[in-house]
Amino acid sequence: MAAEDLEWERSKISNQDTNMLKRLGLMKKEDAIRFPSEESYPNPPMEYRVSFVDHLIRGLSPPIHDFLRGLLFVYGIQLHHLTPNSILHISIFITLCECFLGVAPNWALWKRIFCIRRNGSHNITYNIGGVVICVRTDVDYFDVKFPDSVQGWRKRWLYIHEESANSIEHNIIPFDGNAKIQRRRSWDAEASEEEKKATEALMSRIRQLQNTRGKELSGVQITAYFLKIRVQPLQARKNPLWTYSGVNDANRISGDLSTKDFEKLLRRLSRLGKDPIPSSSRVEPYSSTNPLPKNHPSMTSLPPLPEGGEVDEMAIAAEDTQGSSVPESEVAGSHKSAASHEKEAESEAKKLVEANERANILAQQLEHSKEALKKAELDAIEARAEADKAKADAAGVEDLKKKLHTAETSLSDHIAAQSAREEALLKRIRTQSRRFVMRTAQEFELEDPANDPLLDAFSFLEFHGSEAREGIDQAKAGLSRLFPYFFPKKEEPATFLNLAKCFNPSEDLGLRVRHENMKVAVENTVALVADSQQTIDWAKVGDTEQIEQSRWKSLMKAAKPNTKKILAYLGIQPSATPSSSKPEV
Known part of the structure; x- marks a missing residue:
């Protein structure tokens, strides 16, 4: 196993990282991301490439943007060779070009601003994150304020699905953990004089965006913009960002982030510390609501992609000190011997x-x-x-x-x-x-609602229904007043139907009331006789069968003159209307 392989270890992706990827909309497609299981060394499935959580949250998404494909080919590197801050550099550059310069990401402009260097110490050369993208020392570029270090990012690796580009040779090369990072001439490639002249207007616009008082643009503001609009700059898109149309734009990968998630993510990507989140840029980016000016120049310049999948090995520079860019051709053959036989030997060796x-x-x-x-x-x-x-x-x-x-x-x-x-x-x-x-x-027709007699008939029914309801209410009131007399020991029913049923039993309620009244009269008479302290043979009095009806009537007639006195004694007020009821035995 190569020395560089020792940097790989089992992936450790937390639930917090997974939830962040979900909120960012990076896991909408089932096959977009696969997480390693127990392997301690990457073994991506077919059509998958190795990447990192910290790459994805900085704007990387499959399918990969053609500009990034070109950079990887020209520099002879793989995705895992780039550090998270290098990925963010590319995302900021593409957003700057499309949103604030109104052009596609430009390879000539890139060469004027950036170069790449080895990442490592004097004794250690990294494989994971072994290449960093740097701003040239003689270029005035945006202050991006990257964090000093991204803790533990090498341990959070995963697999992303590499969707096919227009042709198979333009795809990202498969993962090769044993491939050594070889410094190439392209690492220090500079723009030609013709390219400098073509991109001078863009460089002038960049200086204007940086230095216009009250409208200064910063790298953090550019980062905040592509996080807010929910578009991944390093993803191949249907439309450039200067046509962005808002929440319904086809390039958006998720809904708006909450304020808490947005601020937390922006602080994670930049060196803000406890400083407040910068306000929105006062420079309005190009979009569907702020279209490009008429006759705006269109510039297309992409990094050269491979032809037939071949890599130009002659472009590899010599492996020398850290960050050196001395071409191999300048070292080989730099010393010559004076003797002719040595020249011949050198020719044969060559x-x-x-x-x-x-x-x-x-x-x-x-x-x-x-x-x-x-x-x-x-x-x-x-x-x-x-x-x-x-x-x-x-x-x-x-x-x-x-x-x-x-x-x-x-x-x-x-x-x-x-x-x-x-x-x-x-x-x-x-x-x-x-x-x-x-x-x-009454005749009526349903076809003519305006003059429909049926409606009049309904009104007629409603009128009689109202009368019926009034009659029922009055009947209920009358029955409620009579209820206590006929049913003194019962509770009055709540509904009229049950109340009416009480007054419609099989027995004669009037007869039952008269029996009750007779019972009360007898009890009161007994009490009256008892109170008079007279000796009465109650067995004879109660034996009504021995008394003939004519005898009973005569007794009733004899007692009638004393009825009022008896009732007055018992405390009963006699009715003024003479009773028409017949005596009952």
Whole structure:
């Protein structure tokens, strides 16, 4: 295992990191991100590349932007070679170009501002994050205020799905943890005089954005802008950011972040400390509400992408001190001997070196051919799998058609049944209408609601209904007043129907009341006799069967003159109306 491999260890992604990725909308697609399981060294599945949580929250998302693809090819590096701050440098540059300069990310402008260097100490050369993007010392660029260090970012690695670009050779090369970082001439590539002249207006605009009093733009404000609009700058997008149309823009990956999440994330990406979050830029970025001016120059300049997947090995510089950019060609062959035989020997050695180089190139081409054959086999397997899936989908479509036909049949039956119910309802309405005409002798037509006699008939019914309700209320009031006399020991029912049922039993309520009154009269008479202290043979008095009816009537007649006295003695006020009831035994 190479020395660089020792930097890898088991991925440690916390629930807090996972929740942040979800809130940022980076896990909407099921296959966009895969988390490692127990492996301590990356082993990405087919079409996946190794990246980091700290790369994703700084604007990286698949499919990768063509500008980033070009940078990786030109510099001969992989995603895991770049530090999080380097990723943020690229995101800020693309946002600056599209939102504040109104041009696509420009390779010539990039070369005027940036170069790359090795990342490491005197004794250690990093593989993970072994390359950093730097602002050239002679360029006045935005103060980005990166954090001094990003703690533990190397441990939070994961796999992102590399979606195919326009052609297979433009995709990011597969992950190779054993590939050494080789310094290339392109690391110090400078813009040509022609490129400087073409980009001078852009550099002038950058200086204006930095130094216009009251409208100064900072790197932190550019970062805050792409976080707010929820667009990943390093993602291949349908439209450039100068056409951004707000919350419904097709390039947005999630809804707006909460204020708490936004401030927390911005402090994580920049060296703000306890300083307040900077206010929004006073420079309005280009968008659908602030379109580009008419005749605005369009500049297209992307890093050169590989042709046929080949890497120009001659562009590799010598491996020397940290950050050195001395080309290999300036070292080899710098000392010459004066003797002619030494020149001949040098010529032979040079031919041998060239032969070795050609052999190496052929070996590399053979290796690429093997990889291409292997990839073709894998593509064939995937094609067969997709064909099987297509067959399964076709079967599913046929099943869906059957279900749709069944549903349509059921719907037709339901509509027919509903129509039948509606027709039956209309028939009942017409029948009720005829019955109403027979009872009320009023004609009406449903087709003319304005002059419909049916409405008048309803009003007529409502009037009689009101009278019926009044009669029921009066009946309830009368029955409520009579209830205590007929049912002295019962509680009055709450509803009129139950109250009316009480007065409609099988027995004669009047007879029962008279029996009760007779019972009370007898009890009072007994009490009266007892109070007079007279000796009475109650057995004879109670034996009414021995008394003839004529005898009973005569006794009643004899007692009648004393009735008022007896009642007065018992404290009962006699009624003024003579009773018409017959005596009962």
